[in-house]
Amino acid sequence: MILFIMLSKEEVKNIALLARIGIREDEVEKYQKDLSAVLDFFRELETVATDDVEPIGHITGRVGVARTDQAEDFESEGQAEIIKNVPEMKDGFVKVKSVF
Amino acid sequence: MIRDLHEKLVGGEITAVGLTEKYLQAIDTKDGEIGAYLTVLREQALEEAFFVDEQLKRGETIDLLAGIPGAIKDNICIAHVRATAGSKILDNYIAPYDATVIGKIKGRGAVVLGKTNMDEFAMGSSTENSAYQKTKNPVDIGRVPGGSSGGSAAAVAAGEAVWALGSDTGGSIRQPASFCGVVGLKPTYGRVSRRGLIAMASSLDQIGPLGVSVEDVAIVFSRIAGFDKKDATTAPSGNDKPFEEYLTGDIKRLSIGIPTEYFSESLDPRVRAVTDQTLERFKTLGVTVKEISLPHSQYALPVYYIIMPCEVSSNLARFDGIKYGMRVNDIKNSFAHTNGLLETYLDTRRVGFGTEVKRRVMLGTYALSAGYYDAYYLKAQKVRALIKRDFEEAFKQVDLIFSPTTPEPAFRFGEKGDDPLKMYLSDIYTVTANLAGIPAISFPMGTIEEGLPRPPRLGEAGRSESKAGGKALPIGGQLSAKWFDEETLLRAADAFEKSFK
Numbered sequence: 001m002i003l004f005i006m007l008s009k010e011e012v013k014n015i016a017l018l019a020r021i022g023i024r025e026d027e028v029e030k031y032q033k034d035l036s037a038v039l040d041f042f043r044e045l046e047t048v049a050t051d052d053v054e055p056i057g058h059i060t061g062r063v064g065v066a067r068t069d070q071a072e073d074f075e076s077e078g079q080a081e082i083i084k085n086v087p088e089m090k091d092g093f094v095k096v097k098s099v100f
Numbered sequence: 101m102i103r104d105l106h107e108k109l110v111g112g113e114i115t116a117v118g119l120t121e122k123y124l125q126a127i128d129t130k131d132g133e134i135g136a137y138l139t140v141l142r143e144q145a146l147e148e149a150f151f152v153d154e155q156l157k158r159g160e161t162i163d164l165l166a167g168i169p170g171a172i173k174d175n176i177c178i179a180h181v182r183a184t185a186g187s188k189i190l191d192n193y194i195a196p197y198d199a200t201v202i203g204k205i206k207g208r209g210a211v212v213l214g215k216t217n218m219d220e221f222a223m224g225s226s227t228e229n230s231a232y233q234k235t236k237n238p239v240d241i242g243r244v245p246g247g248s249s250g251g252s253a254a255a256v257a258a259g260e261a262v263w264a265l266g267s268d269t270g271g272s273i274r275q276p277a278s279f280c281g282v283v284g285l286k287p288t289y290g291r292v293s294r295r296g297l298i299a300m301a302s303s304l305d306q307i308g309p310l311g312v313s314v315e316d317v318a319i320v321f322s323r324i325a326g327f328d329k330k331d332a333t334t335a336p337s338g339n340d341k342p343f344e345e346y347l348t349g350d351i352k353r354l355s356i357g358i359p360t361e362y363f364s365e366s367l368d369p370r371v372r373a374v375t376d377q378t379l380e381r382f383k384t385l386g387v388t389v390k391e392i393s394l395p396h397s398q399y400a401l402p403v404y405y406i407i408m409p410c411e412v413s414s415n416l417a418r419f420d421g422i423k424y425g426m427r428v429n430d431i432k433n434s435f436a437h438t439n440g441l442l443e444t445y446l447d448t449r450r451v452g453f454g455t456e457v458k459r460r461v462m463l464g465t466y467a468l469s470a471g472y473y474d475a476y477y478l479k480a481q482k483v484r485a486l487i488k489r490d491f492e493e494a495f496k497q498v499d500l501i502f503s504p505t506t507p508e509p510a511f512r513f514g515e516k517g518d519d520p521l522k523m524y525l526s527d528i529y530t531v532t533a534n535l536a537g538i539p540a541i542s543f544p545m546g547t548i549e550e551g552l553p554r555p556p557r558l559g560e561a562g563r564s565e566s567k568a569g570g571k572a573l574p575i576g577g578q579l580s581a582k583w584f585d586e587e588t589l590l591r592a593a594d595a596f597e598k599s600f601k
Binding site: 007012031034038041044045050054081100 | 179180192193194196197288289290303329332333335396398399401402403405406413417420421422423424425426427429439440441442443444445446447449450453458459461462463464465466469476478479480481482483484485486488520521535536537583584
């Protein structure tokens with residue numbers, strides 16, 4: 001059961017943090033309004049009885065698709081193409097900031 | 101159009117290089133205004149065309165699509181070519197490999213003119229959400245081309261490409277096709293490999309073709325469809341010949357269902373009038389039309405707007421500034437609480453994503469977060485099962501289902517403003533096909549005089565809505581068919597198109 005939701009400012013900030021999106025203090029209110037409006041739009045689903053309905057897994061019902069677990073060589077050229085896209089490299093490694 | 105050009109190529113009337121040059125010229129003269137392309141692959145296209153001419157000179161047989169220039173939506177990867185998906189976060193991204201569909205069409209000798217504009221990560225219905233440019237509707241440049249495959253639809257409509265590929269998650273091929281007056285097909289989920297498509301919502305996305313005729317769309321579709329071991333959701337084809345060979349023009353004894361839920365009182369009477377004419381024409385072709393019911397269709401939009409953002413939030417987690425794309429980690433006014441890796445994530449995604457993308461990622465993150473999963477995602481997947489069941493029942497009674505593609509013709513720039521819900525209503529007729537996984541096609545069914553006074557609706561007699569400059573705007577009809585029955589779908593749309601000739 002979904003009750004009418006007006007997300008609080010704190011909730012919006014927390015969602016943004018979980019989503020790894022930095023938002024400014026003056027943007028919080030806009031997202032609060034937008035997100036709450038869309039969440040409210042979802043309330044229509046509350047009226048649908050779904051107790052004995054199996055949720056959709058794969059829409060055309062394909063299951064258990066298997067293939068040989070075999071690596072395909074992307075070759076050094078392919079490797080170079082991938083590495084070209086890395087923002088920062090150091091000594092052949094992808095450079096990132098420390099976690100803490 | 102493709103068949104004609106093919107015959108001219110084979111007959112030596114034109115060359116592939118000449119044809120490609122003609123289209124590159126069209127891009128040069130028109131695209132400054134239309135804005136369909138983000139990247140033009142001039143040299144590459146001419147090389148591909150040259151190769152086809154060489155084959156012809158050697159007397160080799162060439163494929164129908166060989167030497168025919170087309171455009172590719174910018175969320176489909178072409179090796180060594182920039183792929184932005186309409187987002188700043190991928191501004192400098194060079195795809196390291198070909199999407200499966202690109203490998204397939206290149207294998208047939210098709211010429212790729214360039215990459216087309218789109219709403220950022222395919223999120224939008226007007227292409228206004230592109231981080232790069234506006235694309236204008238070639239029919240009326242004051243109006244949007246639709247979206248998110250707006251660049252692909254506009255390129256075809258403006259004669260800047262013979263055919264195009266788009267992607268359709270909730271209507272992103274069919275809605276712009278409707279707005280620009282071209283044909284667009286969303287195949288059955290699993291018909292076309294998604295490998296190399298920058299994912300938006302994986303259980304809904306499908307790549308499909310756009311063209312000026314149903315036959316053109318069928319020709320391109322035949323060449324991109326099929327099982328791909330690198331996309332486990334694809335299915336092997338049960339068809340023994342290419343789809344363009346099913347277009348007999350004969351649709352006698354087919355039945356078309358009209359969902360009563362789609363034709364409510366609120367439907368624009370002008371759209372209803374065009375729809376009625378279309379149905380009359382289908383009847384003269386020997387089709388039986390009957391009313392059917394899709395009782396859960398009213399829930400399609402909320403279900404879609406739960407499932408899609410959930411999958412979006414998961415798929416877009418990869419854009420984090422680490423391995424590719426934009427990285428922002430030294431801006432002065434960072435809002436992160438730390439100076440570490442978290443700051444890179446927060447700042448990169450804050451700067452790199454546009455508003456609608458952020459909105460959907462946050463919405464999906466919320467709906468999937470602890471305590472809400474059952475209420476949102478699971479509930480939506482259950483209602484989705486009911487929507488699928490509606491179609492299973494309907495297809496026991498009829499071969500095809502018909503509706504308008506869109507509730508209105510192309511709207512003006514800025515008309516939907518920044519109100520997400522208003523924009524979402526553009527998808528009302530199209531999202532169900534994605535939710536149910538069935539194939540659906542949009543084809544031009546008529547025009548609507550926009551800007552001229554329309555007959556007053558009940559209760560508003562005396563009010564006129566006269567705007568300057570009346571224009572005949574195209575509107576698409578949508579047919580949908582059973583899972584993997586593109587054959588009947590294309591045959592019916594083609595028969596309708598042929599009946600005008």
